[in-house]
Amino acid sequence: xxxxxxxxxxxxxxxxxxxxxxxxxxxxxxxxxxxxxxxxxxxxxxxxxxxxxxxxxxxxxxxxxxxxx
Amino acid sequence: xxxxxxxxxxxxxxxxxxxxxxxxxxxxxxxxxxxxxxxxxxxxxxxxxxxxxxxxxxxxxxxxxxxxx
Amino acid sequence: xxxxxxxxxxxxxxxxxxxxxxxxxxxxxxxxxxxxxxxxxxxxxxxxxxxxxxxxxxxxxxxxxxxxx
Amino acid sequence: xxxxxxxxxxxxxxxxxxxxxxxxxxxxxxxxxxxxxxxxxxxxxxxxxxxxxxxxxxxxxxxxxxxxx
Amino acid sequence: xxxxxxxxxxxxxxxxxxxxxxxxxxxxxxxxxxxxxxxxxxxxxxxxxxxxxxxxxxxxxxxxxxxxx
Amino acid sequence: xxxxxxxxxxxxxxxxxxxxxxxxxxxxxxxxxxxxxxxxxxxxxxxxxxxxxxxxxxxxxxxxxxxxx
Amino acid sequence: xxxxxxxxxxxxxxxxxxxxxxxxxxxxxxxxxxxxxxxxxxxxxxxxxxxxxxxxxxxxxxxxxxxxx
Amino acid sequence: xxxxxxxxxxxxxxxxxxxxxxxxxxxxxxxxxxxxxxxxxxxxxxxxxxxxxxxxxxxxxxxxxxxxx
Amino acid sequence: xxxxxxxxxxxxxxxxxxxxxxxxxxxxxxxxxxxxxxxxxxxxxxxxxxxxxxxxxxxxxxxxxxxxx
Amino acid sequence: xxxxxxxxxxxxxxxxxxxxxxxxxxxxxxxxxxxxxxxxxxxxxxxxxxxxxxxxxxxxxxxxxxxxx
Amino acid sequence: xxxxxxxxxxxxxxxxxxxxxxxxxxxxxxxxxxxxxxxxxxxxxxxxxxxxxxxxxxxxxxxxxxxxx
Amino acid sequence: xxxxxxxxxxxxxxxxxxxxxxxxxxxxxxxxxxxxxxxxxxxxxxxxxxxxxxxxxxxxxxxxxxxxx
Numbered sequence: 102x103x104x105x106x107x108x109x110x111x112x113x114x115x116x117x118x119x120x121x122x123x124x125x126x127x128x129x130x131x132x133x134x135x136x137x138x139x140x141x142x143x144x145x146x147x148x149x150x151x152x153x154x155x156x157x158x159x160x161x162x163x164x165x166x167x168x169x170x
Numbered sequence: 171x172x173x174x175x176x177x178x179x180x181x182x183x184x185x186x187x188x189x190x191x192x193x194x195x196x197x198x199x200x201x202x203x204x205x206x207x208x209x210x211x212x213x214x215x216x217x218x219x220x221x222x223x224x225x226x227x228x229x230x231x232x233x234x235x236x237x238x239x
Numbered sequence: 240x241x242x243x244x245x246x247x248x249x250x251x252x253x254x255x256x257x258x259x260x261x262x263x264x265x266x267x268x269x270x271x272x273x274x275x276x277x278x279x280x281x282x283x284x285x286x287x288x289x290x291x292x293x294x295x296x297x298x299x300x301x302x303x304x305x306x307x308x
Numbered sequence: 309x310x311x312x313x314x315x316x317x318x319x320x321x322x323x324x325x326x327x328x329x330x331x332x333x334x335x336x337x338x339x340x341x342x343x344x345x346x347x348x349x350x351x352x353x354x355x356x357x358x359x360x361x362x363x364x365x366x367x368x369x370x371x372x373x374x375x376x377x
Numbered sequence: 378x379x380x381x382x383x384x385x386x387x388x389x390x391x392x393x394x395x396x397x398x399x400x401x402x403x404x405x406x407x408x409x410x411x412x413x414x415x416x417x418x419x420x421x422x423x424x425x426x427x428x429x430x431x432x433x434x435x436x437x438x439x440x441x442x443x444x445x446x
Numbered sequence: 447x448x449x450x451x452x453x454x455x456x457x458x459x460x461x462x463x464x465x466x467x468x469x470x471x472x473x474x475x476x477x478x479x480x481x482x483x484x485x486x487x488x489x490x491x492x493x494x495x496x497x498x499x500x501x502x503x504x505x506x507x508x509x510x511x512x513x514x515x
Numbered sequence: 516x517x518x519x520x521x522x523x524x525x526x527x528x529x530x531x532x533x534x535x536x537x538x539x540x541x542x543x544x545x546x547x548x549x550x551x552x553x554x555x556x557x558x559x560x561x562x563x564x565x566x567x568x569x570x571x572x573x574x575x576x577x578x579x580x581x582x583x584x
Numbered sequence: 585x586x587x588x589x590x591x592x593x594x595x596x597x598x599x600x601x602x603x604x605x606x607x608x609x610x611x612x613x614x615x616x617x618x619x620x621x622x623x624x625x626x627x628x629x630x631x632x633x634x635x636x637x638x639x640x641x642x643x644x645x646x647x648x649x650x651x652x653x
Numbered sequence: 654x655x656x657x658x659x660x661x662x663x664x665x666x667x668x669x670x671x672x673x674x675x676x677x678x679x680x681x682x683x684x685x686x687x688x689x690x691x692x693x694x695x696x697x698x699x700x701x702x703x704x705x706x707x708x709x710x711x712x713x714x715x716x717x718x719x720x721x722x
Numbered sequence: 723x724x725x726x727x728x729x730x731x732x733x734x735x736x737x738x739x740x741x742x743x744x745x746x747x748x749x750x751x752x753x754x755x756x757x758x759x760x761x762x763x764x765x766x767x768x769x770x771x772x773x774x775x776x777x778x779x780x781x782x783x784x785x786x787x788x789x790x791x
Numbered sequence: 792x793x794x795x796x797x798x799x800x801x802x803x804x805x806x807x808x809x810x811x812x813x814x815x816x817x818x819x820x821x822x823x824x825x826x827x828x829x830x831x832x833x834x835x836x837x838x839x840x841x842x843x844x845x846x847x848x849x850x851x852x853x854x855x856x857x858x859x860x
Numbered sequence: 861x862x863x864x865x866x867x868x869x870x871x872x873x874x875x876x877x878x879x880x881x882x883x884x885x886x887x888x889x890x891x892x893x894x895x896x897x898x899x900x901x902x903x904x905x906x907x908x909x910x911x912x913x914x915x916x917x918x919x920x921x922x923x924x925x926x927x928x929x
Contacts, residue, residue, distance in 0.1 A: 104183075104184055104185055104186070104191075104195050105184050106181060106182065106183055106184070106195060106196050106199040106200075107181065107182040107184075108179065108180070108181055108182075108200075109180035109181065109182060109230070110180075110384065111180075111384070111385035111386075111387075111439070112382060112383065112384055112385065113382065113383040113384075113385065113441060114380075114382055115380055115381050115382070115383075116380055117380070119880055120810065120879065120880060121809055121810060121845075121848075122380075124838070124845060125844070125845050126380050126382060127382050128840055128843060128844065128845055129843060129844065130382040130444055131382075131384075131843075132840075132843025132844075133843075138840040138843060139839065139840055140837060140838065140839055140840060141837065141838050141840060141845070142835070142836070142837045142838075143835075143836040143837070145901070145902075146901070146902040147899060147900065147901045147902070148883070148899065148900050148901075149898065149899055150887055150891075150897040150898055150899060150900060150923065153887060153888060153890075153891025153892075153897060154884070154887065154888065154891075155880075155883060155884050155887055155900070158880075161385070163180070164840065165182060168199055173390075173391055173392055173393070173398075173402050174391050175388060175389065175390055175391070175402060175403050175406040175407075176388065176389040176391075177386065177387070177388055177389075178387035178388065178389065178437070179387075180387075188328055189258065189327065189328060190257055190258060190293075190296075193286070193293060194292070194293050197288055197291060197292065197293055198291060198292065200291075201288075201291025201292075202291075207288040207291060208287065208288055209285060209286065209287055209288060210285065210286050210288060210293070211283070211284070211285045211286075212283075212284040212285070214349070214350075215349070215350040216347060216348065216349045216350070217331070217347065217348050217349075218346065218347055219335055219339075219345040219346055219347060219348060219371065222335065222336060222338075222339025222340075222345060223332070223335065223336065223339075224328075224331060224332050224335055224348070227328075232387070233288065234389060237406055242528075242529055242530055242531070242536075242540050243529050244526060244527065244528055244529070244540060244541050244544040244545075245526065245527040245529075246524065246525070246526055246527075246545075247525035247526065247527060247575070248453065248525075249453070249454035249455075249456075249508070249525075250451060250452065250453055250454065251451065251452040251453075251454065251510060252449075252451055253449055253450050253451070253452075254449055255449070258327065259326055259327060259362075259365075260449075262355070262362060263361070263362050264449050264451060265451050266357055266360065266361065266362055267360060267361065268451040268513055269360075269451075269453075270357075270360025270361075271360075276357040276360060277356065277357055278354060278355065278356055278357060279354065279355050279357060279362070280352070280353070280354045280355075281352075281353040281354070299454070301525070302357065303527060306544055311804075311805055311806055311807070311812075311816050312805050313802060313803065313804055313805070313816060313817050313820040313821075314802065314803040314805075315800065315801070315802055315803075315821075316801035316802065316803065316851070317591065317801075318591070318592035318593075318594075318646070318801075319589060319590065319591055319592065320589065320590040320591075320592065320648060321587075321589055322587055322588050322589070322590075323587055324587070329587075333587050333589060334589050337589040337651055338589075368592070370801070372803060375820055395466055396465065396466060396741065397740055397741060397776075397779075400769070400776060401775070401776050404771055404774060404775065404776055405774060405775065407774075408771075408774025408775075409774075414771040414774060415770065415771055416768060416769065416770055416771060417768065417769050417771060417776070418766070418767070418768045418769075419766075419767040419768070421487070421488075422487070422488040423485060423486065423487045423488070424469070424485065424486050424487075425484065425485055426473055426477075426483040426484055426485060426486060426509065429473060429474060429476075429477025429478075429483060430470070430473065430474065430477075431466075431469060431470050431473055431486070434466075440771065455522065456522070456523035456524075456525075456577070457520060457521065457522055457523065458520065458521040458522075458523065458579060459518075459520055460518055460519050460520070460521075461518055462518070464742055465741065465742060467518075471518050471520060472520050475520040475582055476520075476522075490763070490764075491763070491764040492761060492762065492763045492764070493745070493761065493762050493763075494760065494761055495749055495753075495759040495760055495761060495762060495785065498749060498750060498752075498753025498754075498759060499746070499749065499750065499753075500742075500745060500746050500749055500762070503742075506523070533604055534603065534604060534672065535671055535672060535707075535710075538700070538707060539706070539707050542702055542705060542706065542707055543705060543706065545705075546702075546705025546706075547705075552702040552705060553701065553702055554699060554700065554701055554702060555699065555700050555702060555707070556697070556698070556699045556700075557697075557698040557699070559625070559626075560625070560626040561623060561624065561625045561626070562607070562623065562624050562625075563622065563623055564611055564615075564621040564622055564623060564624060564647065567611060567612060567614075567615025567616075567621060568608070568611065568612065568615075569604075569607060569608050569611055569624070572604075578702065593798065594798070594799035594800075594801075594853070595796060595797065595798055595799065596796065596797040596798075596799060596855060597794075597796055598794055598795050598796070598797075599794055600794070602673055603672065603673060605794075609794050609796060610796050613796040613858055614796075614798075628694070628695075629694070629695040630692060630693065630694045630695070631676070631692065631693050631694075632691065632692055633680055633684075633690040633691055633692060633693060633716065636680060636681060636683075636684025636685075636690060637677070637680065637681065637684075638673075638676060638677050638680055638693070641673075644799070656873075656874055656875055656876070656881075656885050657874050658871060658872065658873055658874070658885060658886050658889040658890075659871065659872040659874075660869065660870070660871055660872075660890075661870035661871065661872065661920070662729065662870075663729070663730035663731075663732075663784070663870075664727060664728065664729055664730065665727065665728040665729075665730065665786060666725075666727055667725055667726050667727070667728075668725055669725070674725075678725050678727060679727050682727040682789055683727075683729075713730070715870070717872060720889055731867065732867070732868035732869075732870075732922070733865060733866065733867055733868065734865065734866040734867075734868065734924060735863075735865055736863055736864050736865070736866075737863055738863070743863075747863055747865060748865050751865040751927055752865075752867075782868070810879065811878055811879060811914075811917075814907070814914060815913070815914050818909055818912060818913065818914055819912060819913065821912075822909075822911075822912025822913075823912075828909040828912060829908065829909055830906060830907065830908055830909060831906065831907050831909060831914070832904070832905070832906045832907075833904075833905040833906070854909065
């Protein structure tokens with residue numbers, strides 16, 4: 102039977118290197134307290150500028166994880 | 171006085187029968203840990219297809235509950 | 240000639256049974272004062288929760304009806 | 309390796325009975341020419357009104373299917 | 378290094394006086410259990426009407442706070 | 447039984463003082479012809495500028511009121 | 516003092532000739548019962564197709580008019 | 585019985601004369617391979633500028649056509 | 654190499670005749686100070702009503718132009 | 723003749739007191755270099771939180787001003 | 792003359808390495824059956840998570856190609 | 861005191877290599893005339909296709925910079 106329930110949390114990862122590192126960082130950090138995360142969806146890509154250069158990326162994701170029975 | 175504060179959580183319920191069963195399942199599951207839920211709002215209706223038939227519905231809701239004093 | 244003009248009204252139907260009963264109730268009620276309604280579009284699906292169960296559905300629709308000449 | 313590619317098609321199913329029958333009809337019809345459909349997402353729920361009653365539901369879905377190698 | 382991770386929570390504050398009091402109430406309440414909140418974003422402004430007067434404001438915010446290392 | 451039907455109207459209130467006065471004005475004015483208004487939702491905040499100063503606020507709201515049986 | 520209140524109505528004009536004729540028709544028709552209309556905003560442009568040709572345009576507008584004191 | 589199924593395709597028509605010619609061109613072109621097109625909806629109006637003058641209009645439409653039994 | 658950078662400006666053209674004249678007017682006016690404009694995108698179509706007739710169209714566009722090296 | 727052209731600029735005002743002070747500050751600042759500003763529209767309301775209290779409001783507005791002939 | 796007509800298709804590319812590889816894969820795959828593709832637009836970035844790590848990226852694009860005369 | 865005012869500009873960066881290079885290029889170019897840029901937000905990711913391969917990325921950003929006192 103497939104009547105699973107998922108909870109969705111919203112996270113912002115930051116990286117001074119790339120968009121994907123910001124996503125990976127948020128997923129890894131959340132994984133230290135949440136189990137069973139199954140998917141994510143990017144909802145916003147922002148960043149800081151310093152001295153006319155991109156200083157860091159901030160990527161907001163929604164991540165879903167299965168609630169245990 | 172009506173200065174209550176609510177928290178909003180996002181949940182995905184699934185059902186292989188109907189959209190409303192997916193909503194009810196998510197509300198019931200969340201109710202086992204959250205008290206004082208007062209309302210929900212549907213934000214997405216998706217589903218899985220298997221063998222050219224709808225296999226299950228996945229309904230995303232936001233549910234609000236009152237924070238205790 | 241097809242230069243008809245329609246007016247669009249926004250209604251919220253409620254039902255403690257199902258989403259479609261909420262839609263039907265709103266259409267029937269509006270029909271007691273509006274003639275010539277031709278179509279509807281669902282714009283929001285919400286509901287009330289009581290005792291960790293779905294207590295009622297509230298479905299917002301826009302309904303269009305032809306203005307008489 | 310998971311480098312699959314999917315195509316997404318947009319369909320409108322209609323039913324004079326229910327929202328879910330409209331979804332099921334669209335999926336079944338599409339299945340007669342498309343193989344490997346895996347998921348759908350509801351993007352609009354509309355309907356026709358006749359004699360102040362809901363005459364039919366029109367549900368727009370996007371359905372994704374895997375392109376064969 | 379700036380690889381901080383933030384979590385975003387959604388809250389609804391209410392006030393019978395003003396929009397900003399509703400925001401402040403939600404932030405203060407959340408602050409009793411969350412540390413390191415850094416920013417908020419208003420996502421909806423609603424309210425109740427009683428006797429043809431605005432009875433209360435309900436302001437939905439998303440608030441971000443830094444996850445501790 | 448909770449099968450109430452609501453109608454939603456869209457109003458623009460204006461005030462040369464504040465956003466909340468614009469909301470209150472729209473609600474009070476509508477209340478002279480509509481009974482049973484229960485809630486509002488802000489959908490747009492605009493304003494006029496004169497001589498490089500804010501001259502007035504225009505706040506668009508949707509207000510819902512219960513249709514009588 | 517500029518504390519005017521406006522009401523907003525939603526209309527669909529149709530024309531088998533052009534988008535602007537559909538707008539003009541809706542405004543003229545509404546003007547037979549509403550006074551003081553001041554502005555409109557286009558919210559949707561649709562149309563019917565017959566025999567692989569555009570048969571008519573349907574343009575949805577929101578129109579605002581000042582409520583009398 | 586009204587259980588018809590429609591498919592929706594997205595097209596971009598271009599015209600150096602007018603928005604409506606861009607729509608008509610897309611509908612006519614699509615009609616050479618698709619039968620039973622019934623409606624369209626404009627989803628984007630763009631254009632090219634050359635020498636500070638509008639050089640062409642690009643209008644994106646979604647067009648629906650009935651799938652044959 | 655194609656590493657060009659474009660700037661996007663937002664303009665509102667008005668015309669008492671047609672939507673396309675409003676667009677053309679905005680492009681021509683902007684062209685007196687901006688060079689290298691390449692494209693536009695319509696973001697809003699509004700208008701004024703006087704005496705129950707459309708008095709003027711206001712069309713908001715975003716226009717992109719290449720920054721010189 | 724009403725063939726005026728307007729330019730729209732996007733500004734963020736900040737205030738540690740209120741939303742309306744943030745709007746007023748942005749309008750006043752812009753007014754020191756732009757003439758003929760006529761209207762604004764709020765597009766985002768955010769803020770900073772420090773020590774679990776709202777530290778400042780950041781309100782993003784779009785402001786339109788008439789281009790001189 | 793520039794009265795070209797384009798069709799727009801929606802595709803989902805997946806990659807376990809990066810967002811851009813997911814885009815490239817979708818474009819390459821579509822290119823095996825579609826000629827004259829000219830542009831794409833990213834409409835969604837999602838992904839799968841396994842063992843608290845990003846397992847794959849799923850990027851949805853719309854791609855436009857010119858219909859042949 | 862934190863009553864700073866920011867202006868927001870919209871830019872499109874292009875790169876034939878990656879999304880992030882397109883962002884960096886836009887920021888660097890804008891930095892040659894704007895000082896005090898503090899943040900950016902990605903609003904659109906598009907690209908050109910040539911010979912069934914991604915030829916270049918076009919990334920639209922909004923960038924905010926502080927207006928000097």
